[in-house]
Amino acid sequence: MSRTTQVSTRLIIRRVLTGVAMLVTVSVLVFVATQALPGDIARTILGQNATAEQLTQLRGELGLDLPVWQQYLHWATGLLTGDLGTSLASGSPVAELLRVRVLNSLTVVLIALVITLPLGLLLGLAAARRGPADVGISAAVQTILSLPEFVVGIVLVVLFGGGLFRWLPPTSPLDPRQLAWNQPRLLILPIATMVLIALPHLVEATKTLLREELASDYVRWARLSGLGDVRLLTGYALPNVLGPISQVAGVTVNYLLGGVVAVETVFAFPGIGSELVAAVAARDIVVVQVIAIGIAAVLLVTFLIADLIGLLTNPRLRRSR
């Protein structure tokens, strides 16, 4: 029906606009927050003994003498045109500094995601049917959910990286000249940690969603019409939770991206998480801003895609023609 098409197109446009507005808001918040950091950027660059003249000159060069909103516009247009700015600490372009690290982190996050999504769905499906599988999976999920990310990593190090067994390297000094992909041994523990961090949320959410769906009227009616459990789970409940699950998958990306900070620290992994920690410690606000916006942008796009999948898979928005 054309009315539903209009509704869903309208919803999609609205959702995209909300995403863009959120990104702008986040960028303003990050910009304002980092600008509010105590300390003078010009002095940070020039050091203790800079003369007033040098400071004024540098402030002019950096545009620090402009009103804040002009500084923001300048910065934001820079970001949009691919000019990520210059690191305060090193004076080199941020894009160059982050290139390898972004690739490294992306590799780990993407591989972890590719493992987590089907595995989480499968375990969620297994746990949705009450029974011993549910008890075991739920206990494991609850345990991991309550632990900080770094503890999960350390437990893995203790178990496999030298504490008990010496199977895997406990740290990940990637060779930047090769793709991280080609150094699989170094990726196993970080990826395993990431998967363990993100998996429980997905399993739990899948289980809950499926259970809710299995308790719904239409599943009950289908059961009373003689359909079997497996068909109810895969043919009825699952298709109807794909939308919500895609949103949960979006949240999974959030956990993975949040997890890079702790995981990369535990494994001395050269990625954006460890870079963020270093940049915060060094007050390299340009790098902090770029990483913050980058992460926020990736998350917003992920959420957007997840929501769109949710909209598109919502059977109630389907049309008969």
Added chain:
Amino acid sequence: MSLHAQHSKTSTSVWHFLRSDPRLWAGAVAVAAVVLLAIAGPWLAPHDPSAFVGRLYLRPNATSWLGTDVLGRDVLSRLLAGGRLFLIQGLAAATFGVLAGVLLGILLGVTKGRTAAFLLFCSDSVMVIPQILLVLLILAAFGSAPLTLTIAVALAQVAYTARVIFAATGRVTTEDYYRAARAVGMGTGSLVLREVLPNVAPAVLVEYGVRLSISFVALASLSYLGFGSGDVDWGAMIHENQGGIALQPWAVVAPVLVLAAFLLGMNLLRDAVARALAARSAR
């Protein structure tokens, strides 16, 4: 079965429900044990937690039951000393964060209008930034003193609590009893205090449990990342001694176990209470 009988039976059943829940008891025992350990720890500690009792990274022995750490200090004593501040900070951060979030959430929930919508949008936008990054930004700005750390952890969570409480408030404001209260002419203050607060209280309680866990996790993580306040705590112990994990695993394993027991206990406890509250409100 009459409705009357059903209701009077279930009204007092939160405790009844809790009493029969083994997960609650497991959680309560774990949390109580760790809290006791943290409170009484400093008196129980066999050594001064910062005194040197032997060479560094000694394996467990007669004088130091859990061995020594990277500076030759007693791991057990540090373990016992490391909980108090940590627990206080976590408690304070969660309390402060939840108070602020509840306030914001309720205000946004009852005052409809452009300003509220805009603030809510900003608050939602903040949630796109991973919490750890928010905390790190605040710490970069204001340093790592125990109080700053606590406030940073609290602030990073306000938006989340506000969202939850906003939703709970929304559920109340669409209820007829809220309309009835408006109809008698209650002011916003009374509406909040008399109609909204009592009815979002269960949601606040559950949220508080969640925030407690997250605050403890955040504090431990920050200590581990080296942004701690410098005082002895479990996250910092793991940080300090991680390098010696092969030489003296207990210096890492002991705080990991205590942290894990505590956080897992918190989770069990929280879930049990949430289940009990849900079971009550479902009737």
Added chain:
Amino acid sequence: METASATGSNETGASRARPFRLLSRLTALAAAAALLTACSTGPAATGSSPVTAESSSPAGPTVLRVGVVSLSDADALDPAKATTTGGYIASRQLFDTLTEYGTDGSWKPQLAASVTPGTTADKWTVTLNAAKWSDGKPVTAADVVATVKRWFAKKLPPAGSLPFIDPNKVTATDDKTVQFTLKYPTVTFPEALTSPTMAIVPADFDPAKPIGSGPFVLASNDPGVQLSFTANADYFGGAPAASELEVKSFPDSASAASALTAGQIDVDASLDPSLVDTVKTAEGYQVFDYATSGSLTWVMNTKQKPFDDPAVRQALRLAVDRQQLIDQVYNGYGTLGNDVFNPFDPMYNSGLAQRTYDPEAAKKLLTDAGYTLPVKVELVGTNNQPTSERQNQALVQQAKAAGFDVEYKFVDSATFYGDAYGTYPLSLSYWGFLGIFDQAAFTVTKTAPYNSSHWVNPEFDKLYNEAITTVEDTKRKELVAGMQQIEYDSGAYIVPLFLSTVVGLSDKVTGAQAYPNSDGAFGYNFRILGLKG
């Protein structure tokens, strides 16, 4: 002074690299006592004995993997701008300095074949070895002149460190000879040129494509992650034993140590002393250590209470259990310090009685001076060295028994070197690898730019001024003894111990040697290392 702002900028910029590298700039600024005997020609090949002297000629390419804590985004490939571990490492591999500190701690010619003074110490002649740039062109005197002129024209840090050089009076007399006419006699001229920031670069130097004369050629640079080099087969000092060199970054020494014993690197250039046993107990790995002149020195600010009172300063010095520091913090790796600098300097006053931990005497000093115990003191520290925090924590503990209530405040390095730097009542600085005169010029005298203790002693300054113009060794040594006596009696620094450089090595690594007066493992001279098998 011009230097100050230039170095200042790098100081903050460098803070991204975890170990803060003030000391190397100080090294670069070295301008002091003439060690006339050191003006010899030819490499000074005597040093502490290498771990394994066996030299091998590997058939295939050998890749030497070195782990450091840590590379940073701020690592510069322009040696004159180097302020960080990575910058120094790059400089040492890609370039040569005219002179360097050798394995015995005294200077020797490097790219220079000889550095000789004229009749007075304001004229110096430098002749060059037959070195080639990595693009095949020969290293000429003109390149040296261009390098020096570049420092001054661009106001690069070395220019500030070499105030005695007149850039207009540096001339190439032939292809291999450079004449320096200094503004004033400076007997420490050869030592002043040892810093990696003073590496000689080609006249048409482009930092983006760093062509150098050094033992290695840059293969790739991934800021903050890895520096990769290939051997320079035509190196004038002989091709390095390894055909490739990878310098990998680790965020902390623990991860570097575990990477070493996991076989991910061959050399852990910054092994934390507490982790020595992880390397020792691992099959196929060993520890190579040597004493150095570096130290983590406590700075007592004489402008702040209670350190304006010499009695308090002396009391705190007695409140430090130096041996315990070495045992607990440094796992036994370190040598006792006596509150004065550089035992590797021939002028070092070894006649001073070793100061020991005496909490009772400290308390007596304090009560006699009218203080009620405990005396509250704020100690501000950061992780400028991996052991800094632990050393500070140990002081808190030790000083407790001596009537001090030390309140330790940890701040991140950006904060530490921020606006408040120089105002802390008590703080810990990483210093060393400087001759006594250099150290005095930069951290002790009234005009010293890095004298954050604000300690002023006219008598010390008088002795210093006299000593720096005294050519005769014994007389000068006497004067230096007097200077150190004053520091020992009433100074504002606590030099509790001298650090040992501790390196974790795979058994396959050959050629390790001590460089006691240079910062970093082997002074970052990775060219000396080889791999067998």
Added chain:
Amino acid sequence: MTAQVAELSIGVGSDGPLIVDGLELELAAGEVVGIAGETGSGKTTLGLALLGHLGPGLQLRRGRVSAAGVELLGPAAATGSQLRAARGRTIAYVPQDPAGALAPHLRLEAAFAELARAHRVELSPDRRAELLTRVGLPGDDAFARRYPHELSGGQQQRVAIALAFCLTPSVVVMDEPTTGLDVTTKLLIADLARELAASEGASVVFISHDLPLLFRVAQRLVVMHEGRVVETGTPTALLEHAEHPYTQRLLAAWRLGGSPAPASDGTRQVLSVRGLSAGYGDVQILHDLDLSLGVGECLAVVGESGSGKTTTARAISGLHAEHSGRILLYGEPLAAEVAKRDRAQRRAIQYVFQNPWGSLNPRRRVGASVAITAQYLRGLNRSDAEALAVQTLRDVGLRADHAQAMPQHLSGGQRQRAALARALAAGPEVLVCDEVTSSLDASVQADIVALLKQIQAERGLSMVFITHDLALAGELAHRVAVLKDGRLLETGPTRDVLAHPQHDYTAELVRAARLAG
């Protein structure tokens, strides 16, 4: 005989209360058996038990259920694939809420295919078309390709019925199949059930709380109360001599048959609504509505769900400020937003909400909820207000000790009385009652209506009575206003409107109200 229920007892757990207690039932082919009962009577549990299904926590204590030779509950009950084979094929189910019961992701054709596939039978498109046509839906392929959400509620229920009869079952259990449907559709569904039972030769078990509907549809009625069958018989027999007191009460509730108390003064206008238009955002609900209410008069605003009657009530009470037009109290215009009205105005108009479960603050004692009105609107101090609250609770037929109870401790009828007490405690002049009986069981409904009548008479209140039930309006109201799609269709004295409806729609409503009567 198609199915048999023998000595069936189902309880909560192994020792909890019995939900179904010693029930006996036999079903004959082509017969429609109506199961009547109110909330908690066990009728739904019985319906599900007929399919061999027990709800969570329930246990079979005794007895058996069998249909077409298959034992569905009992000692030798079918399990697994046997049970599945019986469900849907031997005995089928029509759920209460078809909107929720049709799988949202399945086109109609797929829903038929799923059923056929589960029972391994071939289902031709022709048979599907035939079934759809039989239930009064288009049989074409385009319709079969629709998704459930593309159908109206009535269409959805017809599809559900078509699905239930698809595999020619011996028994079809219809569990409250008309809930949520408007009156006219209700009748169509009921007639359909009867027709299909006859034409397909199936036994239909029609479960409902709606007695008039059951009288129309069922050949045999079974009245359930607290898990037991208290009465069986043909509708006529029951109407004539119901023996069990519960049945009598049910019948009494249905056969209200009274007339409104005379209006004390029909001439003076207490409330008038002029040109009221209201909506939510872009959606307009009310269009230019005019109403007036005389002193002591009861005006029934009648309409089906979505007609805008609740919005009208809220606008009058100042709880829906998003409106235009004027609302006048004694000729004085009222502010749109209740907060902007003065105390006397707020006091004059009191609102009683539809759902007694949500209208009392669950965290406050009932007495306090009532007292608050008196405190706020009459300026009484706390103790006076509480005394008044107790008195008012008594007036509405509650006990004094109910003041100390929490709302959760009260039954639905008690809560609605308390909600009424809260409104009365203000001493109002106009009572706005929004579907106050619709979420209550029939027997309780009657009590509340009687109470309202009594109070109106005693206190001389003017009343706006919002309802979907024209019969109820006839009971209470002096005048009726009929709303459809947010517009006023007609208005006039109740008697006139009921006797001579001006509008087709009204006529239909009147017919529905006179159902089986």
